[in-house]
Amino acid sequence: MRADRIADPWGDRTPYGRHETWPSRVDGYLAEGVEPAAVHRWVAAASLLHSGGDAMDIAVVDGRMAGVRGRAADRVSRGRLGPKDLFGWQANASADRLTRPLVRRGGHLVETDWDTAMELVAARTRELLEERGPGSIGFYTSGQLFLEEYYTLAVLARAGIGTNHLDGNTRLCTATAAEALKESFGCDGQPGSFDDLDHADVIALFGHNMAETQTVQWSRVLDRQAGGDPPRLLCVDPRPTQVARHAAVHLAPRAGTNVALLNALLHETIRHDRIDHDFVEAHTVGFEELSERVAPCTPQWAADICDVPVSRIIEAAELIGTADALLSTVLQGVYQAHQATAAAVQVNNLHLIRGMLGRPGAGVLQMNGQPSAQNTRECGADGDLPGFRNWQNDAHVADLAKVWNVEPSAIPHFAPPTHAMQMFRYAEQGSIGMLWISGTNPAVSLPELTRIRALLAQERLFTVVQDLFLTETARLADVVLPAATWGEKTGTITNADRTVHLCEKAVEPPGEARPDLDIFVDFARRMDFRDKDGGPLIGWREPEEAFEAWKRCSAGRPCDYTGLSYDRLRDAGGIQWPCTEANPQGTERLYTDGITWAHPDDCESYGKDLETGAAVDPVEYRSLNPDGKAVLKAAAYVEPHEMPDERYPFQLSTGRTLYHFHTRTKTGRVAQLDEAAPEVWVEVCAADAVRLGLGEGDLVRVATPRGALEARLRVTDLRPGLLFVPFHYGYWDTKEGDGPDGGGPGRAANETTVTDWDPASKQPLFKTAAAALTLVARADGRYAPAPTTTASAPSDAGSVPATTGGRQAYATQDTVPGGTP
Numbered sequence: 117m118r119a120d121r122i123a124d125p126w127g128d129r130t131p132y133g134r135h136e137t138w139p140s141r142v143d144g145y146l147a148e149g150v151e152p153a154a155v156h157r158w159v160a161a162a163s164l165l166h167s168g169g170d171a172m173d174i175a176v177v178d179g180r181m182a183g184v185r186g187r188a189a190d191r192v193s194r195g196r197l198g199p200k201d202l203f204g205w206q207a208n209a210s211a212d213r214l215t216r217p218l219v220r221r222g223g224h225l226v227e228t229d230w231d232t233a234m235e236l237v238a239a240r241t242r243e244l245l246e247e248r249g250p251g252s253i254g255f256y257t258s259g260q261l262f263l264e265e266y267y268t269l270a271v272l273a274r275a276g277i278g279t280n281h282l283d284g285n286t287r288l289c290t291a292t293a294a295e296a297l298k299e300s301f302g303c304d305g306q307p308g309s310f311d312d313l314d315h316a317d318v319i320a321l322f323g324h325n326m327a328e329t330q331t332v333q334w335s336r337v338l339d340r341q342a343g344g345d346p347p348r349l350l351c352v353d354p355r356p357t358q359v360a361r362h363a364a365v366h367l368a369p370r371a372g373t374n375v376a377l378l379n380a381l382l383h384e385t386i387r388h389d390r391i392d393h394d395f396v397e398a399h400t401v402g403f404e405e406l407s408e409r410v411a412p413c414t415p416q417w418a419a420d421i422c423d424v425p426v427s428r429i430i431e432a433a434e435l436i437g438t439a440d441a442l443l444s445t446v447l448q449g450v451y452q453a454h455q456a457t458a459a460a461v462q463v464n465n466l467h468l469i470r471g472m473l474g475r476p477g478a479g480v481l482q483m484n485g486q487p488s489a490q491n492t493r494e495c496g497a498d499g500d501l502p503g504f505r506n507w508q509n510d511a512h513v514a515d516l517a518k519v520w521n522v523e524p525s526a527i528p529h530f531a532p533p534t535h536a537m538q539m540f541r542y543a544e545q546g547s548i549g550m551l552w553i554s555g556t557n558p559a560v561s562l563p564e565l566t567r568i569r570a571l572l573a574q575e576r577l578f579t580v581v582q583d584l585f586l587t588e589t590a591r592l593a594d595v596v597l598p599a600a601t602w603g604e605k606t607g608t609i610t611n612a613d614r615t616v617h618l619c620e621k622a623v624e625p626p627g628e629a630r631p632d633l634d635i636f637v638d639f640a641r642r643m644d645f646r647d648k649d650g651g652p653l654i655g656w657r658e659p660e661e662a663f664e665a666w667k668r669c670s671a672g673r674p675c676d677y678t679g680l681s682y683d684r685l686r687d688a689g690g691i692q693w694p695c696t697e698a699n700p701q702g703t704e705r706l707y708t709d710g711i712t713w714a715h716p717d718d719c720e721s722y723g724k725d726l727e728t729g730a731a732v733d734p735v736e737y738r739s740l741n742p743d744g745k746a747v748l749k750a751a752a753y754v755e756p757h758e759m760p761d762e763r764y765p766f767q768l769s770t771g772r773t774l775y776h777f778h779t780r781t782k783t784g785r786v787a788q789l790d791e792a793a794p795e796v797w798v799e800v801c802a803a804d805a806v807r808l809g810l811g812e813g814d815l816v817r818v819a820t821p822r823g824a825l826e827a828r829l830r831v832t833d834l835r836p837g838l839l840f841v842p843f844h845y846g847y848w849d850t851k852e853g854d855g856p857d858g859g860g861p862g863r864a865a866n867e868t869t870v871t872d873w874d875p876a877s878k879q880p881l882f883k884t885a886a887a888a889l890t891l892v893a894r895a896d897g898r899y900a901p902a903p904t905t906t907a908s909a910p911s912d913a914g915s916v917p918a919t920t921g922g923r924q925a926y927a928t929q930d931t932v933p934g935g936t937p
């Protein structure tokens with residue numbers, strides 16, 4: 117069967133009932149003119165454009181990628197693929213891929229050979245180490261490389277250079293997921309499993325537009341809704357997402373008020389005694405304090421703050437309170453906020469007091485966004501030590517030093533690992549003299565771009581950018597290293613429910629582009645990093661050797677990989693960690709038998725004060741939680757730092773659309789995806805549009821105290837007083853002289869966002885800013901270039917042509933009879 121998967125992103129329904137197995141449906145797409153029989157090889161991989169980890173095979177014809185298909189047996193997708201995965205691979209073959217290293221000479225980036233480029237980087241590193249020490253060097257990496265690459269980078273940076281300045285764009289993405297898990301359970305590690313979607317009777321989505329950002333798991337929800345005993349959904353999102361449209365209860369709160377709402381939900385749960393007292397007694401500390409703190413947080417109190425009907429809050433509390441198996445998911449509507457960790461922790465609290473953990477259907481998914489964000493975190497390429505080790509615990513540092521065969525003092529742990537927002541500040545001030553950026557495009561994705569551009573362009577900052585394309589960030593670099601990507605190199609990625617997939621090399625990279633692992637290993641060799649016995653610090657070259665080295669580092673930690681191998685992953689497909697020799701099938705759910713990693717000797721973190729971010733000291737933690745139970749941490753609601761006023765009367769939120777990935781370096785180069793959403797737009801509700809005399813398609817200006825952008829207006833059903841702008845659109849494909857560089861109007865959402873972050877997770881705020889909206893030019897018959905299939909659907913359905921993909925977007929969908937192949 118063929119279907120236009122741009123017009124229908126989720127594909128056909130395969131209904132199933134509660135506690136049944138999700139039926140398979142194998143999705144595939146082959147390039148125009150390629151017949152299945154012409155495919156020479158199918159090479160195993162998994163999705164790289166979100167955190168779902170959908171297994172997919174890459175079709176190879178004459179040494180080139182020619183298509184993809186899902187894998188029926190895959191535990192997370194059962195064969196399905198979303199539009200980004202069906203079509204996105206085509207970007208690999210873009211004519212403008214970087215194929216040779218570039219170095220800046222006389223103000224211009226010019227091509228050079230690898231040896232010259234790498235020697236330049238190594239020479240600068242040596243010079244800085246000698247003159248100013250390891251603290252003058254910083255690394256900013258990604259959630260999109262492979263585990264093997266992060267681990268190598270973590271060893272290289274932490275024990276080789278000896279710098280504390282290593283973080284990922286995961287800071288913008290899943291830092292709050294990690295922090296909320298540490299606060300509640302003492303340690304990172306996703307408690308739940310995607311399989312919980314098969315068993316839950318209530319699914320609550322907090323600030324998570326699953327329909328657009330995890331399209332395959334959303335198909336699963338739709339399939340359950342079409343089957344017997346469907347789950348009831350609770351959606352907390354100020355926009356009319358597809359999730360909201362399918363919800364039994366939809367709350368559209370004022371942006372930035374999640375803590376008030378969650379405190380009211382806790383208040384109601386406790387008031388009605390919908391509590392699992394045995395679970396609370398056996399597995400938690402802090403219940404009394406939590407009860408006291410939420411006692412004044414009545415639904416009426418929250419209704420005023422959140423600007424939602426009080427009856428709706430009571431309904432939401434009843435849904436949660438009467439669930440037999442509750443699954444909650446949490447994502448950026450919670451994480452990119454001034455009280456990110458405080459709010460995410462209250463979702464954990466709801467589960468803990470209701471005993472909704474560790475059994476089928478009862479679980480929390482503190483979601484990840486990027487495909488390998490989990491690996492960035494577990495390998496310590498973010499602001500943590502590898503293997504979820506605790507930087508404040510000398511025994512953990514000593515253990516890591518043993519794995520690496522270095523002195524503990526060689527691993528900086530005098531202060532918490534530096535977070536990305538602080539690293540950029542150091543680069544701005546000049547204490548960081550070299551910043552090596554891999555697999556991320558901060559000149560589009562960080563807040564307050566005027567500041568970021570100026571900071572990266574500084575003469576005194578030596579910037580290395582490792583990417584596939586000459587991105588906005590690469591254009592500001594001193595050295596640009598052309599990387600190979602997914603499909604052109606081998607490695608593993610771990611998705612949001614701890615499922616590890618192997619991605620194998622299918623084709624050669626273009627030109628001289630090299631895998632990120634090769635680049636890091638090459639650098640380590642040039643720097644001649646040694647262990648304490650004079651052996652090489654990094655003794656591996658190949659991905660599988662790096663994986664084996666990581667296994668040794670993960671041994672005995674929560675993310676234990678010792679039972680996995682490339683061969684096992686080839687045979688079995690995706691496997692969930694922890695996976696040991698004693699437990700070779702992996703682990704579906706954490707915390708099935710109590711809270712296992714919160715003990716003071718084992719925990720990754722002693723926690724932080726949710727309001728100030730101050731670290732709890734070991735002695736305090738030990739006295740609060742001597743037996744290592746889950747910690748119920750309360751938090752008071754605090755108003756967003758920047759609220760609308762007369763000059764800036766709107767709240768501005770930013771986020772995603774289904775058809776694009778981040779700064780569009782891949783999806784913007786693919787016809788099917790680009791044409792579905794070719795330009796930036798801004799969403800406003802009908803009442804606000806009428807009040808301001810604005811209409812669909814008008815060119816408007818959105819301004820905040822930091823900057824402005826221009827976009828066409830889409831009138832939708834989002835909450836009054838709110839504006840929404842997708843953050844995907846940088847300026848790489850605008851005409852010469854256009855965009856902020858050339859003085860024209862900006863179109864990147866981050867021209868407007870603020871440099872500010874959650875005190876505990878240090879994740880920046882992308883969901884609340886005060887903004888003004890003014891007319892630039894009338895629509896003159898034009899429409900906003902926004903999809904109609906998604907949250908950006910126009911409130912007047914017939915007013916805009918429907919989003920379709922046409923023939924070029926036809927993909928196959930095959931349901932396997934009988935479900936499980």
Ligand SMILES: Nc1nc2c(c(=O)[nH]1)N[C@H]1C(S)=C(S)[C@@H](COP(=O)(O)OP(=O)(O)OC[C@H]3O[C@@H](n4cnc5c(=O)[nH]c(N)nc54)[C@H](O)[C@@H]3O)O[C@H]1N2
Nearest residue numbers: 166323325329371372447448449485486771772774777778
């Ligand atoms: N199509 C697509 N999928 C992706 C990505 C992509 O770029 N494109 N990126 C991947 C990555 S890295 C990530 S992190 C995830 C992100 O996935 P999501 O978090 O689902 O995506 P966002 O659009 O950032 O934000 C989700 C929702 O938060 C809502 N929101 C805004 N403010 C508030 C608030 O104050 N409270 C609440 N409750 N909700 C609020 C917004 O209306 C929005 O619908 O997606 C992943 N998947």
Ligand SMILES: Nc1nc2c(c(=O)[nH]1)N[C@H]1C(S)=C(S)[C@@H](COP(=O)(O)OP(=O)(O)OC[C@H]3O[C@@H](n4cnc5c(=O)[nH]c(N)nc54)[C@H](O)[C@@H]3O)O[C@H]1N2
Nearest residue numbers: 289555556557561582583599601770771778779781843882
């Ligand atoms: N306003 C606003 N801003 C946001 C957000 C928001 O919701 N609103 N969301 C934030 C979130 S959650 C995220 S995750 C970030 C994402 O922000 P970024 O990480 O900056 O976005 P990407 O476009 O994914 O950048 C990844 C880069 O890596 C390159 N790349 C891809 N594969 C490889 C590879 O194998 N090797 C190398 N070396 N490079 C590769 C790509 O070409 C691309 O340039 O944006 C954040 N910024």
Ligand SMILES: [Mo]
Nearest residue numbers: 288289485486
């Ligand atoms: Mo993300």
